[in-house]
Amino acid sequence: MTAPAxxxxxxxxxxxxxxxxxxSDFKTLWLxxxxxxxxxxxxxxxxxxxxxxxxEELAMAAARTLRETTGLTPKYxxxxxxxxxPGRSPGGRVVSVVYWALVQSDEAxxxxxxxxxxxxxxxxxxxxxxxxxxxxxxxxxxxRTKVEYSRIAHAFLGETFTLAQLRDVHExxxxxxxxxxxxxxxxxxxxxxxxxxxxxxxARHRPPRLYRYNDSVRAVALGPLGPxxx
Amino acid sequence: MTAPAxxxxxxxxxxxxxxxxxxSDFKTLWLxxxxxxxxxxxxxxxxxxxxxxxxEELAMAAARTLRETTGLTPKYxxxxxxxxxPGRSPGGRVVSVVYWALVQSDEAxxxxxxxxxxxxxxxxxxxxxxxxxxxxxxxxxxxRTKVEYSRIAHAFLGETFTLAQLRDVHExxxxxxxxxxxxxxxxxxxxxxxxxxxxxxxARHRPPRLYRYNDSVRAVALGPLGPxxx
Numbered sequence: 001m002t003a004p005a006x007x008x009x010x011x012x013x014x015x016x017x018x019x020x021x022x023x024s025d026f027k028t029l030w031l032x033x034x035x036x037x038x039x040x041x042x043x044x045x046x047x048x049x050x051x052x053x054x055x056e057e058l059a060m061a062a063a064r065t066l067r068e069t070t071g072l073t074p075k076y077x078x079x080x081x082x083x084x085x086p087g088r089s090p091g092g093r094v095v096s097v098v099y100w101a102l103v104q105s106d107e108a109x110x111x112x113x114x115x116x117x118x119x120x121x122x123x124x125x126x127x128x129x130x131x132x133x134x135x136x137x138x139x140x141x142x143x144r145t146k147v148e149y150s151r152i153a154h155a156f157l158g159e160t161f162t163l164a165q166l167r168d169v170h171e172x173x174x175x176x177x178x179x180x181x182x183x184x185x186x187x188x189x190x191x192x193x194x195x196x197x198x199x200x201x202x203a204r205h206r207p208p209r210l211y212r213y214n215d216s217v218r219a220v221a222l223g224p225l226g227p228x229x230x
Numbered sequence: 231m232t233a234p235a236x237x238x239x240x241x242x243x244x245x246x247x248x249x250x251x252x253x254s255d256f257k258t259l260w261l262x263x264x265x266x267x268x269x270x271x272x273x274x275x276x277x278x279x280x281x282x283x284x285x286e287e288l289a290m291a292a293a294r295t296l297r298e299t300t301g302l303t304p305k306y307x308x309x310x311x312x313x314x315x316p317g318r319s320p321g322g323r324v325v326s327v328v329y330w331a332l333v334q335s336d337e338a339x340x341x342x343x344x345x346x347x348x349x350x351x352x353x354x355x356x357x358x359x360x361x362x363x364x365x366x367x368x369x370x371x372x373x374r375t376k377v378e379y380s381r382i383a384h385a386f387l388g389e390t391f392t393l394a395q396l397r398d399v400h401e402x403x404x405x406x407x408x409x410x411x412x413x414x415x416x417x418x419x420x421x422x423x424x425x426x427x428x429x430x431x432x433a434r435h436r437p438p439r440l441y442r443y444n445d446s447v448r449a450v451a452l453g454p455l456g457p458x459x460x
Contacts, residue, residue: 007237007239009237054316054323057315058312058314058315082288082309082312082327084239084282084287084288084327085287085288086285093284093285095239095282095325095327097312097314097325
């Protein structure tokens with residue numbers, strides 16, 4: 001067996017939030033990026049993250065570096081994937097363990113925004129540092145497959161939501177418009193959501209119904225390792 | 231930001247195969263383990279794996295160490311999870327990127343078995359080195375959630391299979407007996423498999439029908455990063 005080499009370990013986070021987009025009719029996914037203040041890739045945008053200190057647990061390091069760079073503190077971060085191509089970082093191998101979270105808009109609003117931290121639409125990113133464009137592309141793909149079998153709206157929207165809000169989430173993730181009547185039929189026949197009997201407060205004419213997930217339908221969770229992203 | 235510390239990187243693999251089990255009525259999941267020939271955990275069983283050389287890609291290192299220790303060469307390995315608790319290895323932090331594969335019995339038969347390599351039933355493992363029991367437990371959990379929405383029988387059985395073989399896979403993964411008639415109804419109504427029109431060759435009386443997955447039902451794949459486990 002070849003002797004193991006030392007490598008630099010880093011953590012990065014992909015944080016998706018749903019936002020209105022002036023350029024399109026439907027909501028889109030946005031994520032916060034941090035401008036690099038040192039080489040390599042000085043001045044380029046990158047995912048929030050940093051190095052892994054010796055005694056710190058991976059998810060803790062991801063949460064800490066996210067908080068330090070953006071002010072964001074999602075309720076939990078799920079491990080997405082580990083990227084370790086030998087050539088992904090100039091000047092020495094860096095293996096990055098990437099975490100992700102979907103956050104609600106009130107949580108997203110806590111982010112510190114300034115010259116060195118900004119939100120970008122996920123489908124119109126600049127050239128990012130390292131292989132971070134590829135990481136975001138992978139995260140988007142995972143989200144698209146996940147939306148079909150998990151409680152993804154819950155992560156973006158909270159406990160209760162209207163069918164229009166749920167459709168917004170699916171449209172943003174799938175990046176296509178969905179027919180409202182077809183969407184309603186599909187969701188209602190799936191049995192995954194139930195009518196709470198309540199309606200949106202404050203709406204004057206025919207306030208929309210509020211739904212919640214059907215707890216008897218098992219969620220896709222993280223199992224023995226902790227809570228889930230959606 | 232705290233400066234990144236160097237850490238030792240390792241790769242490990244969890245390889246599941248379906249085998250008949252003398253102690254139970256249904257097939258069970260087995261995996262190959264390798265006896266450690268050095269400290270720490272000298273003499274204990276561990277997942278196949280090894281250190282990550284500087285210039286080697288993660289999945290390549292996983293495939294190479296698996297081949298070197300067990301002789302197994304699965305068609306592809308999927309990244310499962312990265313384990314990095316600071317205390318998981320005595321004498322210095324080791325972060326392990328774990329890959330997994332489901333293999334068919336003909337592939338499993340290629341494994342070199344000897345004093346230092348043996349197959350164990352996944353639900354009756356000895357005390358393994360490091361946190362490898364926890365890693366197997368996590369892999370089993372992922373498999374149980376995956377069986378409900380992916381083409382898992384394909385990975386264990388090949389292109390065509392009987393409904394009894396498909397039930398064997400589900401029973402092994404879910405660790406419970408399934409009613410044959412109910413299972414048949416559920417699978418047939420799901421539309422995920424189609425009758426090939428062929429039957430098992432060689433069976434004399436009512437040879438069972440052969441099924442294959444319905445290609446028009448999208449598989450859960452690895453997307454932009456490569457092929458999928460099931």
